[in-house]
Each structure stands twice: as structure tokens, then as C-alpha cells.
Amino acid sequence: MPSFSRLFDRYKKTGTPPPALLARSDPTVQEYPQGLEVISEGAGPVIDIVAIHGLNGHREKTWIADNGVHWLRSLLPNDLPNARILCWGYDANTHSSSRVSCQYLYDHAQTLVSDLSRKRKITKTSERPIIFIAHSLGGIVLKSALIHSDAAREGALLEHRSVKLSTYGILFMGTPHQGGNGVQLGRVLANVASIFISADDRLLKHLERDSEWLQQQLGQYGPISGDFVTKFAYEQYETPTLLGHSILVVPKVSAVVPGQADAEPIVIHADHISMVKFASKENADYKMVVEQLQIMALDAEEKVRSRWEAERRADNGMCSHG
Numbered sequence: 001m002p003s004f005s006r007l008f009d010r011y012k013k014t015g016t017p018p019p020a021l022l023a024r025s026d027p028t029v030q031e032y033p034q035g036l037e038v039i040s041e042g043a044g045p046v047i048d049i050v051a052i053h054g055l056n057g058h059r060e061k062t063w064i065a066d067n068g069v070h071w072l073r074s075l076l077p078n079d080l081p082n083a084r085i086l087c088w089g090y091d092a093n094t095h096s097s098s099r100v101s102c103q104y105l106y107d108h109a110q111t112l113v114s115d116l117s118r119k120r121k122i123t124k125t126s127e128r129p130i131i132f133i134a135h136s137l138g139g140i141v142l143k144s145a146l147i148h149s150d151a152a153r154e155g156a157l158l159e160h161r162s163v164k165l166s167t168y169g170i171l172f173m174g175t176p177h178q179g180g181n182g183v184q185l186g187r188v189l190a191n192v193a194s195i196f197i198s199a200d201d202r203l204l205k206h207l208e209r210d211s212e213w214l215q216q217q218l219g220q221y222g223p224i225s226g227d228f229v230t231k232f233a234y235e236q237y238e239t240p241t242l243l244g245h246s247i248l249v250v251p252k253v254s255a256v257v258p259g260q261a262d263a264e265p266i267v268i269h270a271d272h273i274s275m276v277k278f279a280s281k282e283n284a285d286y287k288m289v290v291e292q293l294q295i296m297a298l299d300a301e302e303k304v305r306s307r308w309e310a311e312r313r314a315d316n317g318m319c320s321h322g
Helices: 004-009 019-025 105-122 138-151 155-166 185-193 201-208 211-225 284-320
Strands: 035-040 047-052 083-089 130-135 167-173 229-235 263-268
Touching: 035 105, 047 105, 047 138, 047 284, 083 105, 105 138, 105 155, 130 138, 130 284, 138 155, 138 167, 138 211, 155 167, 155 284, 167 284, 229 284, 263 284
Parallel strands: 047 083, 047 130, 130 167, 167 229, 229 263
Antiparallel strands: 035 083
8 A cells, every 4th residue: 555655745746736626625725723613503402413524624615515505504404403503623634834733633532522522511511412423534533532532531531521421423424434345444544635635744644554543443432332323424426536536535345334233324426525515405415414313313312311311320329339
């Protein structure tokens, strides 16, 4: 497998990406906003929906279709009126810029948990159910975040545990969970990276040596994965790369974890970048995604309430024996 460094060295001197790629991802137009943004407060909200972009993604642009529709902002609130909808941004910018991130994926994961637990504590919604929507490598950040949250059982970070306890459902969209069919996970990560032109060396070196790290992470995530209702969305169409050809960036065999409890594979009739951009409420993929979210929302409140009650009983039991 070619290293990320070699893959990107080829393109560091080529200038700007092709116009078609620029039009789709707008990589250098403005700073990459970080942290949480509430894009819809909802009417009497009983659930939080949190969207996480992937490598070279953007808190806003990742979710905006070519016609300018931001489906999380303009469409979803009408179909899930009782949901507060949030987008979370982090510096996963691989394009040349004056400032690049020095954080690794796990640092981003810790920041996600911190940002979300703090926001929910301030708004007195720490026990509100959460459904995550995670695109591409954003799903790896999310899995790391849930591992971190699950491990926060005492001390100053105890509040971080509330995120995992409140998470009911996850919609992974084009997230590379594994290799498959003889293809190493590192090759799939190279596919994701090959869409873009230059790299934050630290981020890509972390990915490069880390099929192994990700496999270890899968081992840590496995025991808690059954606590969530999970949908694995995968792309149907190939995405143009800077190598001059098109590929399935994250094929089904990598995007879907077989045998995981409460999990379901879903095909999205788009490429890796467009699979999270819906132009209208009539779009068939949008309808399917919304229905999946609506179904998850039906049971989320009761299930998460029961989980918190069990947590309090366990805490009280420990105190009485302390």
C-alpha cells in the first residue's frame, strides 16, 4: 500500500484542485469553524441530533447540496420538529493553509465529548437522548468519543460519561470501519485521503500507521456497540480522485460491520462526498434517512430514560456500600 506521505507529495506542488472538486468541497474559501453550532432549537425538543463531518469536511459545507440547501438546517426540522439539531466542527483540514491542526483523532474525540457534555449541562439537557450522524472519518472520531465517554467513571471527567449514556442511535455514513475482501483498512483510508490535495502531516501519519490503531479501537468499541441502534450507510457510486480516476472510496465491505447487534446496512445512491448532501425533501435518499431517524426517535426517550435510571440505581448502590 502506498504511504499517505508519498500519495500526497505528488500533489503538493500542483496548485489548486480541479474546478469540479473545488465546487463540491470549497476547501479554502474560509476558516473551518470548530465546536458545536445549534442550527435548530426544535419545538419542545426531546432529542438531540448531532452531525459530525469527516476528513477535510466543514461544519456547514459538508451538508450543503449544489443548489444551496443545507438539509440539516432547512429540511430536517420540518420532519423532526421535536429535535434540537447541532453540527460539530473540528480542524480536519488537509489543504494547504496558514494553520493546520496539531491534534490527533483521539484529541478531536475528547473535544467532541467535552463540547457536547458542556453544552448539554449548561442547557440542562444532559440526559436528553442523542442520535449521531457521522460522515466518513467523522465516524472514527465518534467511536473514539464514545469509548472515551464510557471510560469516564469518576473524578472531573465524570460529566463526560453522560454522552455515552444518552446516545441511543448512530447513522454512520461512509465511515471506514474495517478492511475486507483482502483489502487492508489502510488502503481504504488512503482512498479517503486521495480525494484531497495536501495533508496535515500529523493527521495523515496517524492514519498511515494505523490500520493497527483502528483495529485496536474496533476492539474497544465492540463491547459498547450493542448499546446503540446503528445504521451503516454506504455509497453506491464512485468518487473522482486526484489520481485521475474514480473509486468507491469506502466500499460496502468496509462501511458495514457484519453481525453487529441492532445494526442495519443502507445504500445511498450517491458518491462519497454527495452522500450527505440532499437537495430537496423529495430526494429518495433523504426520505430514507429521515425515516430511519424518525424510527430511532420513537424509542429513544424511553430507552435512554431507563438507562439513566439504572445508572442512578447503580450509583446509589455503590454509595450505600461505600
